[in-house]
Amino acid sequence: MAKEMIRQGGRSARIQGEVHRAVQDLLTGMDRADITVPMIAEKAGVTPSTIYRRWGDLADLLADVAVAHMRPISDPDDTGAMKSDLEAFILQYAEEMSSKVGRDMLTDVLSGGNTAAIKCCGFTTQHLETLRARAAARGEADLDVELAIDLIIAPIVYHILFGDREPSADYCRGLIARFLKA
Amino acid sequence: MAKEMIRQGGRSARIQGEVHRAVQDLLTGMDRADITVPMIAEKAGVTPSTIYRRWGDLADLLADVAVAHMRPISDPDDTGAMKSDLEAFILQYAEEMSSKVGRDMLTDVLSGGNTAAIKCCGFTTQHLETLRARAAARGEADLDVELAIDLIIAPIVYHILFGDREPSADYCRGLIARFLKA
DNA sequence: ACCTTAACGCAAATTATTAGCGTTAAGGTG
DNA sequence: CACCTTAACGCTAATAATTTGCGTTAAGGT
Incomplete structure (x- = not known):
């Protein structure tokens, strides 16, 4: 066979x-x-x-568990407009990931086999794609997913991982404002 | 005593x-x-x-070694202008970190005690500060280090860690251009 | 030169990991 | 439905890694 x-x-x-x-x-x-x-x-x-x-080994198991736990069970909330959708999603993301358990989940994913990291990253992209589709359906301006990752997600994740700064709600809102202007 | x-x-x-x-x-x-x-x-x-x-344990040792290896032995090259200084530094950074050994050093640093990550991050900031001081001495426009981290370093590191995209030289130059316009 | 003790080497005890082999049950086939 | 193949499991013995106790070496100060 x-x-x-x-x-x-x-x-x-x-x-x-x-x-x-x-x-x-x-x-x-x-x-x-x-x-x-x-x-x-x-x-x-x-x-x-x-x-x-x-x-x-333990690293792969922890990565597997972390990925399973990060897998979205539902789409992000629909608040009626792209800007508020984005803000709601990003603030929740930053909140979850900046806690100790969130930060540990991230490092577990990164330490495990490289497929874990790609999956994890895919979940984020997928959520942003959902927001993009919604915005398009409403006839709003297009949402550039790659740009959102570079301007919003990447800085948040960087500061969480390297611990050089707290991703406060105000900071996140600043990133979103910068993204919307671009 | x-x-x-x-x-x-x-x-x-x-x-x-x-x-x-x-x-x-x-x-x-x-x-x-x-x-x-x-x-x-x-x-x-x-x-x-x-x-x-x-x-x-092994994780802490590997983190310690990675930090020691990332510790800068010399200042980034002085090319005569801020834009070219920045480009030279960023391209070399992306080149080094996107290789397998570079990516592994990053995950080692992140898996080790949290002091390792802060140190590592501090080296990058320090290099950018050097470029900033040079630009100031030349009377060029000010270089915002925090902004450079958010707009240039963070996206590069994100894509290296999560493996969703290759940080090519062109991509890096695009990030720099975006930063200089801001 | 002398004293104190951090850091080391050695070896025994403990704990984690790997490997062999028989058993259970998923998923297909006649 | 009965039967077959084999992926996935449990058990156990062998191997390897980690922790711990204790004596020894040598930094750094008096």
């Missing part, structure tokens, strides 16, 4: 869910430097070897 | 140097996922426990 397939249903999916939940449980209550694979395995009710075989 | 001091000279400094060199040697030739502390210890001629006691 030439085609390799990945099992989705039943046991395999249940174990993935339990491991993910165990990791998230542990993350809320201890530093990630103290988390170990055997610890996760016990909490999830599986053997450590299962985790090693499936995820490779 | 109330004052705790950190030893600087002699043996301690020599060991730090040998460990750093061992890490850099290993990094050029294998994936960081395969590098272990005992491996580094053997190459450096020290016992593993020394490394564990001094750096805590």
Whole structure:
């Protein structure tokens, strides 16, 4: 049989869910430097070897969990206008990511296999595309997604990661204003 | 004695140097996922426990080495004008950081203790400050360092880290042009 | 020259990771 | 539905990494 397939249903999916939940449980209550694979395995009710075989190592598992947690469950709020849509989305994004757990999720994603980072980045792009489609449907001015990433998202993420400045609401609004003028 | 001091000279400094060199040697030739502390210890001629006691764990050691390697040894080239100074510095920065070793250095810095990230970020700011002082001495227009970070550095770093786009020379020149117009 | 103690080496104890092998169950096929 | 193939799992033994206790070396000061 030439085609390799990945099992989705039943046991395999249940174990993935339990491991993910165990990791998230542990993350809320201890530093990630103290988390170990055997610890996760016990909490999830599986053997450590299962985790090693499936995820490779702790960094990849943490990246996988972070990506799953960042995956959007719903579209950003529709506030009626592009400017307010953008502001609502960006402020929530900055708020979530600048917390300790948010910052840790980002570094987990970046430390894991490079596919994790691309996925994560794709979620952000996708949200912005949604806003763009909405703006177009309303007949508003076009929203340049790449420009929004360069002018708004990138500075916010940079300051969160390098810790040289707090991405306050006012700061974010300033970035948005700069973007809208461009 | 109330004052705790950190030893600087002699043996301690020599060991730090040998460990750093061992890490850099290993990094050029294998994936960081395969590098272990005992491996580094053997190459450096020290016992593993020394490394564990001094750096805590592999992530902190790698962050320390990355920061040491990013520490500027000289000021950016003086090309005679602010625009060309900036372009020369940015293109070299993007070139260095977008390679595999550069991207890995960045993630190492971000994964290590949070002081590493701030230091790393400080080096970039410091270079830009140098360019700013030069421009001022020449009587050119003022260079806004914070703005340069938001408009030029942040997008470059973002795309390197998340891998959604290659920071080509043309792309970087576009960022610089946008910055100079602002 | 002498004293104090940070930093190291060595080795034993603990803990994490890998690998072999038998078992379970997903997903397809007759 | 019964059957087959094999991905994914559990268990366990072997290997490797990390932590810890304790004696030794040598910075840096008196």
